[in-house]
Amino acid sequence: MNTAELTELAQQLRVDSVRASAAAGSGHPTSSMSAADLMAVLLARHLRYDFERPAHPGNDRFVLSKGHATPLLYSAYKAVGAIDDGELLTFRKVGSRLEGHPTPRRVPWVETASGSLGQGLPIGVGIALAGKRLERTGYRVWVLCGDSELAEGSVWEAAEHAAYEHLDNLTAIVDVNRLGQRGPTRHGHDLDAYARRFQAFGWHTVEVDGHDVDAVDRAYGEAESTTGQPTVVLARTLKGKGVESVQDREGLHGKPLPDADEAIAELGGPRDVRVRVHEPPATRMLHAVRAGQFELPRWEKGGDDVATRDAYGKALAALGTGRGDVVALDGEVSDSTRAEFFAKEHPERFFECYIAEQQMVAAAVGLATRGWVPYASTFAAFLTRAHDFVRMASVSGVGVNLVGSHAGVAIGQDGPSQMGLEDLAMMRAVHGSTVLYPCDANQTARLVAAMAGLDGIRYLRTSRGAGPVIYGPDEEFPVGGCKVLRAGDRDRLTVVAAGVTVHEALAAADALDREGIQVRVIDLYSVKPVDRETLRRAAEDTGCLLTVEDHHEEGGIGDAVIDAFLDGRPTPRLVRLAVRMMPGSASPDEQLHAAGIDAMSIAAAGRLLVEEAVVR
Structure with missing residues (x-):
């Protein structure tokens, strides 16, 4: 396409963004209009992509980080012939795959769900890592960002990571349109302010008039020719470009244009320009x-x-030896999480993300979009920093394995800042997640291997201190199951535990047995999904349930057990032992006792529960 044709394509993208938003009665047309020239040049001159084969190994990857600009994205799909005009006008309507913010679950050309700002570039870094270090097929990753989201710290975690890894296959395009949701952005149209920041992180920067298609074309070409470092194209644009009544005006974010017909006429009316995107090069990825x-x-x-x-x-x-698609990431604590064992045996598939948990999870998501099976590990407490990335990974339908070590008060003297006491609740709340909490070495190994074959977000909680090996190496641990470690015909109480509290529960059961109180003990290693049938049977047999967990009482094992009885049937007598205080520094045994979740506390609660049941 020549200059005039590129300009016409950009105008069509603007018109179709206005039309789609008007048909929906909602959307973000002005944010789409500012980036129309940037998208037009990318489609016509630089993107290499086969829309009939979105999995082609040579395809460039495009991430719309400013996910609210979906009218622009869907208008681009129409321009390349991937969707027709009728489907474009189903935008945001029930049953349409053209959602308000894009998701790969419904649209095959979308790499990752976006809309939670500040996530596109971090995930793009993960995709670029896959391309440069693992696949080596030469594809380029293009990420279209908004200027508002550059206030997010995750963007700068990504910027540093990309420069450190010399990701010259990554180009960020920043639509600097000056206006955010409620008014001007922090730096407005000061491109140099953004350039200084990216340069400080080691990026090559190009500043450009985002409405000059020839200048944008040259900027993209410069990005493609830059080696050894990622490139950011900082494009000065106007929100609502092309329509005088909305151009560069505040108060119009997230709203259809007041008079769509008049705006469309001002933009030159509907068009039916078709653009032929460059084909990706013939390439073979070594699977x-x-x-x-x-x-x-x-x-x-x-x-x-x-x-x-x-x-x-x-x-x-060991899993990495048998499966070449398994990769590992860690947040500079691999000597503690023990991911270092993988790093030493498979250094080419290990990614050090340093103390940047958002970037670590984002990179895992990016790697997963390319078909890799990532295991990302850090202290359980620090995964809370990355919860929004975990949530959005679920929206994307991406499979990621997360491992949180040093969980609970059992870590001992380090104190509460290092104790994961909210992680089970956090991970259980994620849609479609799997939450596993092993108590011994053989169980852990089996569950680590099983995670690789699961869908969605998978979370494994590990412990710092050494514990007894209570299962044989050939024992099976199906996800969704549990293990009944002690059971008898005269059981008067069931104790449900997981992880470190399993060993405390067994010790308590021994103590109570010596007093003539027989106790059933269940190892609830699968916290989600939970084994409802076994729990219901235990409740029927014993009448009393006692849950004990090294976690806050909200959202953990106790709530997982209660969920098994929310189908209308009578609920059993149930007592929950959990960490209800703010811990300090103490030895692991002292911590468990202070929290009331050690063997002595379990036995005391069991006696009281059984006595009350007899009295009643």
């Missing part, structure tokens, strides 16, 4: 071996105590 021969580590039942974090690291390394 990773997805299943090979490997042996999980084995520990003898009743042998030396083993920390579940140690078992995680060794199992992950």
Whole structure:
């Protein structure tokens, strides 16, 4: 396309953005109009993509970080012939795949869900990492950002990571239109302010008039020719470009234009320009071996105590030997999470993200979009920083394995800032998630391997301290199941525990047995999905349930057990032991006792519960 044709294409993108938003009665047309020239040049001159084969290994990848500008994205799909005009006008309507913010679950050309600002560039970094370090097929990653989202810290985590990894296959395009949702952005049209920041992180920067299609074309070409560092194109634009009544005016964000017909006429009316996107180069990606021969580590039942974090690291390394599609990421604590075992055996598939948990999870999401199976680990407490990325990964339908170590008060002297006490609740609340909490080494190894074959967000909670090996190396642990460790015909109480509290529960059961109180003990290693049938049977048999967890009482094991009885049937007598105080520094045993979740506390609660049941 020549200059005039590019300008016409941009005008069509503006018109169709206005039309789609008017048909929906909602949307963000003005945000779409500012970036229309940027999109037109990308489509016609630089993007290499086969829309009939979105999985083509040579396809460039495009991420719309300013996810509210979906009218522009869908108008671009119409321009390339991927959708027709009729579908474009179903934007935001029930049953339409053209949602208010894009998701890959419904639209095959969308890489990742966006709309929660500040996520597109971090995920783009993950995709670029896959392309540069793993696939090596030469595709480029283009990320269209808004200027408002550059206030997010996650953007600068991504900027530093991209420069550190020399991701010259990554180009960020920033639509600097000056206006955010409620008014001007922090830096307005000061392109140099943004350039200084990106340059400080090691990026090549190009400043350009975002409505000069020839200048934009040259900027993209400069990005493609830059080696050794990522490039950001900082484009000065006007929100609502082309329609005088809305151009560069405040108070119009997220609203259809007041008079769509008049605006369309001012823009020159509807068009039916078709653009032929460059075909991707013929390329072959060396597919990773997805299943090979490997042996999980084995520990003898009743042998030396083993920390579940140690078992995680060794199992992950073994899994990486058998599956070439498994990758690992860590937040500069791999010596503690034990991801270092994987890093030493498979350094080419290990990604150090340093202390940037948002970027770590985002990179895992980006890698997962390319078909890799990521395991991302840090302290359980610090995954809370990245919860929005976890939430949006679920919206994308992406499969990511997250591992939180150093969970609960059982870590001991480090104190509450290091204790993951909210993680089970956080992960259980994520749509479609799986939450696992093993108590011994063999169980951990089996669950680590099982996670690779699951869908959605998978979370494994590991512990710092060493614990007894209570299961044999050949024991099976199906996700959604549990283990009944003690049971008898005269059980008067069921204790449900997971992780470190399993061992406390067994010790309490021994103490109560000596007093003539028989106790059933359930290891609830699968916190979500939970084994409802086993829990219901235990309630029917014993009449009393006691849950004990190294976690706050809200949202953890106790709530998971209660959920098994929310189908209308009578609920059993139930007492929950959990961490209800703010811990300080103390030894692990002292911490468990202070929180009321050690063997002594479980036994005391069990006696009281059984006595009350007898009296009644």
